[in-house]
Amino acid sequence: MSSTTPTRILILGGGFGGVYTALTLERVLRRELKRGEVEIALVSRDNYLTFQPMLPEVVSGSIGILDTITPIRRLCPRTDLYTRAIEEIDLKRRRVTLAAGVGSRQLQLGYDQLVIALGNVTSFAGQPGLSEHALPFKYLGDALVLRNHAIHALEEADIERDPKARAGLLTFVVAGGGFSGVEAVAELNDFVRAAARSFRNIRPEEIRVVLLHAADLILPELPRNLAEFAQRLLMKRGVELRLNTRLAGATAEAALLKGGERIETRTLVSTVPGGPNPVVAALDCPKDRGRIVTDSFLQVPSLPGVWAVGDCAHIVDASTGEPCPPTAQHAVREGRCAAENIAASLRGSAQRAFAFKALGKMGSLGHRSAVAEVFGLKLSGFLAWWLWRTVYLMKLPGLDRKIRVAVDWTLDLLLPSDIVQLRTDRAVSIRREHFEPGQAIFREGDHGDWLYLIEEGEVEVRKQVAGEREVPIRRLGPGDCFGEIALLGDHVRTASTHSLTSANVLAIDRDACQALLSTLPPLRDFFNRLVEERVGMRPESGDGHGLDLIESRQ
Numbered sequence: 423m424s425s426t427t428p429t430r431i432l433i434l435g436g437g438f439g440g441v442y443t444a445l446t447l448e449r450v451l452r453r454e455l456k457r458g459e460v461e462i463a464l465v466s467r468d469n470y471l472t473f474q475p476m477l478p479e480v481v482s483g484s485i486g487i488l489d490t491i492t493p494i495r496r497l498c499p500r501t502d503l504y505t506r507a508i509e510e511i512d513l514k515r516r517r518v519t520l521a522a523g524v525g526s527r528q529l530q531l532g533y534d535q536l537v538i539a540l541g542n543v544t545s546f547a548g549q550p551g552l553s554e555h556a557l558p559f560k561y562l563g564d565a566l567v568l569r570n571h572a573i574h575a576l577e578e579a580d581i582e583r584d585p586k587a588r589a590g591l592l593t594f595v596v597a598g599g600g601f602s603g604v605e606a607v608a609e610l611n612d613f614v615r616a617a618a619r620s621f622r623n624i625r626p627e628e629i630r631v632v633l634l635h636a637a638d639l640i641l642p643e644l645p646r647n648l649a650e651f652a653q654r655l656l657m658k659r660g661v662e663l664r665l666n667t668r669l670a671g672a673t674a675e676a677a678l679l680k681g682g683e684r685i686e687t688r689t690l691v692s693t694v695p696g697g698p699n700p701v702v703a704a705l706d707c708p709k710d711r712g713r714i715v716t717d718s719f720l721q722v723p724s725l726p727g728v729w730a731v732g733d734c735a736h737i738v739d740a741s742t743g744e745p746c747p748p749t750a751q752h753a754v755r756e757g758r759c760a761a762e763n764i765a766a767s768l769r770g771s772a773q774r775a776f777a778f779k780a781l782g783k784m785g786s787l788g789h790r791s792a793v794a795e796v797f798g799l800k801l802s803g804f805l806a807w808w809l810w811r812t813v814y815l816m817k818l819p820g821l822d823r824k825i826r827v828a829v830d831w832t833l834d835l836l837l838p839s840d841i842v843q844l845r846t847d848r849a850v851s852i853r854r855e856h857f858e859p860g861q862a863i864f865r866e867g868d869h870g871d872w873l874y875l876i877e878e879g880e881v882e883v884r885k886q887v888a889g890e891r892e893v894p895i896r897r898l899g900p901g902d903c904f905g906e907i908a909l910l911g912d913h914v915r916t917a918s919t920h921s922l923t924s925a926n927v928l929a930i931d932r933d934a935c936q937a938l939l940s941t942l943p944p945l946r947d948f949f950n951r952l953v954e955e956r957v958g959m960r961p962e963s964g965d966g967h968g969l970d971l972i973e974s975r976q
C-alpha cells in the first residue's frame with residue numbers, strides 16, 4: 423500500500439451488508455487507517471441502519487419508532503458517510519455518481535475497492551393497482567405509514583354509517599405468508615383488535631384481518647409442524663387464512679385476487695419478495711435473477727476490486743454449494759468476509775471462501791408467542807418468543823438501542839397500546855390511482871377536489887336525468903382529462919365518472935391545479951376552453967362557475 427495516496431474503499435448501501443463491511447474494515451485495517459494509507463467511505467440514502475427483523479413491532483407500538491434504527495456515524499466512526507442517493511456506478515471509469523443534495527450538483531466518487539451492498543427493492547411490477555394502493559413493508563417509513571394508516575381506518579370506521587364502507591375500513595389484508603408477512607399480520611392483528619377497544623362505535627366482531635398466501639402452508643422456510651402451529655395460532659387469534667390464494671391487483675377499495683374474487687379493504691399490505699435494485703439492474707456484469715454473481719471470495723469475477731454482498735448478491739456457500747438466502751444473518755457474515763478479504767488482498771495475504779451455516783430461523787407471532795428452529799431444535803409458543811426477543815436484543819447494534827428496546831418491551835407488558843395517529847405525510851399534490859372496470863371514480867354530489875388525467879384505459883362520464891337514471895354523456899381515453907368542471911368551479915360534482923376498462927389515472931389536487939393555472943396562461947386558456955365546451959355539451963346547462971373562477975384567480 424502506498425503511504426502517499428490512500429487506497430479508497432467505497433461501500434454502497436447502509437444495510438446489514440454495507441454497515442458490517444465498514445465495521446469490520448475499521449477493525450481489521452485499524453493500523454492502515456491511522457497511518458492514512460486507507461480511507462473508507464459509505465454511501466446510503468439514509469444515515470441509519472434499520473434493524474428490519476423488528477419492524478413488525480413498530481406497527482403494534484411494542485417498541486418505539488426510532489428504536490429499530492441506529493445511526494451509521496456512531497456505529498462506524500472512522501468511515502466517511504455520504505447520505506445521498508446513488509444514481510450510477512461506472513465500472514469502467516471506477517466512479518460512482520451520487521444525486522444532487524441541497525444544491526443542484528451531483529457528486530462523483532472514485533474508488534480502488536468497491537463493495538456493492540444495495541439490497542433489493544419492493545417491486546409491484548405486473549400487478550395493476552398495487553404500486554398505487556398497496557402498502558410495502560421493508561423500511562422504517564413503511565412500518566410507520568402502516569401503523570398510521572390502520573389508526574386512520576379505525577378513526578374513519580368509528581364515524582362511518584354506511585355498512586359497506588365500514589366493512590372495507592375494518593378489513594386489513596396482508597399478502598405474503600413468508601416471515602415478514604406472518605410477523606406483520608400477527609402484529610397488525612394484535613394492534614387493531616387491542617386499539618379498537620378505545621373506539622366507542624367499533625364492535626370486535628366487525629374487524630377482519632386476512633392473510634393471503636399462494637401455497638397451502640405458510641412459513642415455507644420452517645419445518646411443517648412449526649408452520650402448522652403458526653397457522654393454528656394465527657387462526658385462534660382471529661386471523662383469516664386464505665391459502666392457495668394469489669393477489670392479482672388492487673384498487674383504493676379492494677384487494678383483487680386471482681380468479682376474480684375481491685376483498686373489500688382500505689388496508690392492503692404486500693410483502694411480496696423484492697425485485698432488483700435499479701442501480702444494480704443497470705450494471706453490466708454477470709447476474710443470476712437480477713443478483714450480482716460473485717466468486718467464493720465475494721469478488722465479482724472479471725472486475726478486480728469489485729465485491730458484492732447481501733440481498734443484491736448471488737453467492738454460493740463454499741461448504742454446501744447452495745446459493746445463500748437473502749437474510750440479515752447472511753448479509754452480516756458476507757459483509758465481514760468481504761472486509762477481511764479486501765484487507766487480505768491489500769496485504770497480499772490469503773483470502774477465505776464464504777461459508778456460513780445459518781444458526782436458526784425464528785418468527786414472532788405476537789402476543790408472547792413465536793416459532794423457532796435453532797441448532798436443529800424446534801420450539802414454539804412462549805419459549806420460542808422469549809428466545810426470539812433475547813436473540814434479537816443481543817443482535818441489535820448499539821447499547822443505547824438495546825436499553826431502549828428492553829425498556830419498551832417491559833412497559834408494553836404493563837401499558838395499553840398507543841393509538842395516536844401521527845400526521846407525517848406532506849400535502850399530496852399529485853398521485854396515481856388505479857380503477858377496475860365498472861368502478862366509480864367519483865359520483866354526482868361528491869366534493870370536487872381533484873383533476874384527473876387518463877394514462878391508460880377508458881372512463882365514462884354520466885349524468886342523472888330527472889334525479890334518477892344515469893345517462894352517459896362522454897367517453898374519455900388516454901390523454902383526456904376530467905373532473906375540471908367541479909374543481910375549477912369550486913362546487914360539487916355535477917356528473918359521475920366510472921371506469922369502463924381497467925384504468926390508470928393521475929390525480930392532481932386543487933392547490934396544485936390552481937398553482938399551475940395561475941402561472942401558465944396557455945394551460946389556463948386550455949381549461950377555459952375545455953370547461954366552456956363541456957358545459958355547453960351537458961344535457962342541462964351548467965352554472966358557468968368554472969370560467970368565472972379561473973378568470974377571477976388570474
Ligand SMILES: Cc1cc2nc3c(=O)[nH]c(=O)nc-3n(C[C@H](O)[C@H](O)[C@H](O)COP(=O)(O)OP(=O)(O)OC[C@H]3O[C@@H](n4cnc5c(N)ncnc54)[C@H](O)[C@@H]3O)c2cc1C
Pocket residue numbers: 434435436437438439440465466467468474475476477478506507508509539540541542559560561601602699701731732733734748749750751752753784
Ligand atoms: C420486515 C422484514 C423482516 C425481516 N426479518 C428478518 C429476520 O428475522 N431475520 C433475517 O435474517 N432477515 C430478515 N429480513 C431480511 C433482511 O432484513 C435482509 O436480508 C437484509 O436487510 C439484507 O441486507 P442488505 O444490506 O443486503 O440490504 P438492505 O438491508 O436492503 O440495505 C440496502 C441499503 O442500500 C441503500 N440503498 C439502496 N439503493 C440505494 C440508492 N440508490 N442510493 C443510496 N442508498 C441505497 C438502502 O437505503 C439500504 O440502506 C427481514 C426483512 C424484512 C423486510
